[in-house]
Amino acid sequence: MDSFATSILSQPYILRSILAIILIAINASVTGSFTIFRNVSFLVAGASHAALAGAALAIVLGMYGIINLNPIVGGAIFAVFTALAAGYAAKDEGINTAIAISFAMSMSLAILFISMIREYAARVWGLLMGDLFLLTDYDLVLMTISTLFVIIVAIIFYREFLFVSFDMEGALAYGINATFVNYLLLTIIAISVVVMLKGVGAILVFAMFVAPAAAANEVARKISDVFILAFIIAALSGFFGIFVSFYAEISPGAIAALLASLIYFLSVAFKKFQKFQKIG
Amino acid sequence: MKPIVVKDVEFSYNGERILENVSFSVDEGEFVAIMGPNGSGKTTLLKLILGLLKPKRGKIEVLNLNPWESREKIQNYIGFMPQKEHISSKFPILVKDVVLLGKAARKKFSKLTKDDEEKAKEALRAVGLEDYWLKRFNELSGGQQQRVLLARALAVEPKILLLDEPFNGVDIPSQDKIVELMDELARKGVTIMMVVHNINPLLHHIHKIVLLNKRLIAFGSPFEVLTAEKMVETYGSSIPIIVCEEGYAHPLFGDTHG
Ligand SMILES: Nc1ncnc2c1ncn2[C@@H]1O[C@H](COP(=O)(O)OP(=O)(O)OP(=O)(O)O)[C@@H](O)[C@H]1O
Ligand SMILES: [Mg+2]
Numbered sequence: 249m250d251s252f253a254t255s256i257l258s259q260p261y262i263l264r265s266i267l268a269i270i271l272i273a274i275n276a277s278v279t280g281s282f283t284i285f286r287n288v289s290f291l292v293a294g295a296s297h298a299a300l301a302g303a304a305l306a307i308v309l310g311m312y313g314i315i316n317l318n319p320i321v322g323g324a325i326f327a328v329f330t331a332l333a334a335g336y337a338a339k340d341e342g343i344n345t346a347i348a349i350s351f352a353m354s355m356s357l358a359i360l361f362i363s364m365i366r367e368y369a370a371r372v373w374g375l376l377m378g379d380l381f382l383l384t385d386y387d388l389v390l391m392t393i394s395t396l397f398v399i400i401v402a403i404i405f406y407r408e409f410l411f412v413s414f415d416m417e418g419a420l421a422y423g424i425n426a427t428f429v430n431y432l433l434l435t436i437i438a439i440s441v442v443v444m445l446k447g448v449g450a451i452l453v454f455a456m457f458v459a460p461a462a463a464a465n466e467v468a469r470k471i472s473d474v475f476i477l478a479f480i481i482a483a484l485s486g487f488f489g490i491f492v493s494f495y496a497e498i499s500p501g502a503i504a505a506l507l508a509s510l511i512y513f514l515s516v517a518f519k520k521f522q523k524f525q526k527i528g
Numbered sequence: 529m530k531p532i533v534v535k536d537v538e539f540s541y542n543g544e545r546i547l548e549n550v551s552f553s554v555d556e557g558e559f560v561a562i563m564g565p566n567g568s569g570k571t572t573l574l575k576l577i578l579g580l581l582k583p584k585r586g587k588i589e590v591l592n593l594n595p596w597e598s599r600e601k602i603q604n605y606i607g608f609m610p611q612k613e614h615i616s617s618k619f620p621i622l623v624k625d626v627v628l629l630g631k632a633a634r635k636k637f638s639k640l641t642k643d644d645e646e647k648a649k650e651a652l653r654a655v656g657l658e659d660y661w662l663k664r665f666n667e668l669s670g671g672q673q674q675r676v677l678l679a680r681a682l683a684v685e686p687k688i689l690l691l692d693e694p695f696n697g698v699d700i701p702s703q704d705k706i707v708e709l710m711d712e713l714a715r716k717g718v719t720i721m722m723v724v725h726n727i728n729p730l731l732h733h734i735h736k737i738v739l740l741n742k743r744l745i746a747f748g749s750p751f752e753v754l755t756a757e758k759m760v761e762t763y764g765s766s767i768p769i770i771v772c773e774e775g776y777a778h779p780l781f782g783d784t785h786g
């Protein structure tokens with residue numbers, strides 16, 4: 249058996265998975281952090297399951313020859329739609345309830361569509377579980393384009409996003425088109441979620457997306473540190489997942505998500521300990 | 529020119545009438561308090577003046593403009609401090625960034641100058657928190673956070689200040705300091721409307737009071753407005769009123785042993 253280091257070069261699937269982890273870590277950092285700031289982590293679960301329904305619908309439509317849509321694109325449309333609908337239903341209060349309802353709705357739709365496409369259902373289940381080692385070049389291109397889009401929007405609207413996350417009313421009063429900015433933020437969060445979907449799957453997206461930024465947010469001294477730390481935590485967890493699954497046949501996404509969640513709990517404990525020391 | 533004119537304004541949320549028959553006008557450099565029980569429409573009134581809500585009937589003019597139609601224009605002259613319950617500070621935003629947010633948004637986030645920073649520092653000094661410039665906002669006490677939000681409103685050098693319960697959780701010496709600052713700003717021509725529950729710390733400094741309970745109960749000088757009758761009409765229970773040495777009528781909220 250080859251060593252891990254030589255396989256990186258000889259096995260394209262490992263190289264692809266490493267590239268995917270870097271892209272995932274960028275999303276976990278940029279939009280993951282804003283998810284924490286805006287306090288909408290539940291949206292990640294909502295959007296990822298909506299994406300499942302969207303992907304399933306795309307397959308159904310293709311099966312009946314109505315329209316030929318890439319399942320991931322179908323997923324993205326559904327995820328963004330869910331994010332906007334939740335944002336609309338909630339205005340700025342109680343967004344989590346609105347997300348919970350749309351979560352329930354999209355799961356029902358996903359199961360409904362999947363039941364219509366029995367023979368292709370595996371493709372949708374693939375999105376539920378994800379697989380870092382089964383990514384195609386095409387997947388990577390899609391992931392890269394979406395990630396670039398997310399980064400550009402986040403750079404242009406950085407301060408607006410912060411202001412809206414901090415206080416919606418203040419943002420409105422100081423002349424920010426807060427409604428638009430809020431929808432835009434929810435949209436790029438949904439897009440980021442879909443970027444990750446193929447790699448880590450709908451079930452684990454939540455951990456890979458929310459845990460690194462949440463952990464970073466606990467220990468960071470300033471906002472820029474949250475972005476940097478979130479990237480590092482997500483990338484390390486991802487690489488570790490790939491490394492372990494190279495030697496043992498376990499899901500790399502599961503290892504990565506597990507590690508990211510562990511780091512979150514450790515950083516909460518670290519924060520508590522720091523406070524305790526200050527008092528003591 | 530009166531900077532704020534409100535005429536026969538009516539407003540409803542989802543068909544439920546929140547404000548009706550509200551008329552008053554405020555002169556330049558006037559310091560006005562808004563009082564009324566919870567849910568009486570105080571925040572709603574401020575949002576109408578800011579142009580964030582559209583009156584169902586009646587007319588509002590802010591600096592001679594219709595705030596709903598010319599929101600961007602009038603907002604350039606207004607410093608606003610929201611009620612703190614509506615703020616989320618789960619992330620490590622620095623005090624300095626919070627104070628500069630208003631100014632930065634005004635400038636459409638083009639580069640802030642040294643002068644903007646100086647103004648922001650000055651505003652923070654005005655609320656007595658000059659040493660907190662680089663502290664994390666979410667590690668301050670509730671009252672300190674409140675004062676930072678006030679500094680954000682001051683930092684835009686407003687012609688009109690709209691403050692929604694700026695004293696919640698703020699200690700008495702800081703309240704006094706802020707009232708003195710308002711006094712000074714009003715004398716320089718800044719028009720101030722401030723929602724308060726306890727009028728006493730500012731009673732000697734304000735020019736007018738708006739007494740609200742879903743409609744305008746009274747508008748005028750403290751002497752005209754703070755009467756036993758009007759308090760009953762507003763709050764639904766009698767509130768003892770004590771006249772101090774300087775002749776001001778002080779309502780004694782929850783302090784019946786006074
Ligand atoms: N966004 C909203 N949608 C529907 N109703 C609202 C909304 N905001 C406020 N209300 C209602 O309008 C009424 C007045 O609210 P407002 O916030 O103006 O009261 P307030 O005088 O500021 O009260 P408080 O002292 O509690 O701050 C309340 O009955 C409230 O329930
Ligand atoms: Mg209010």
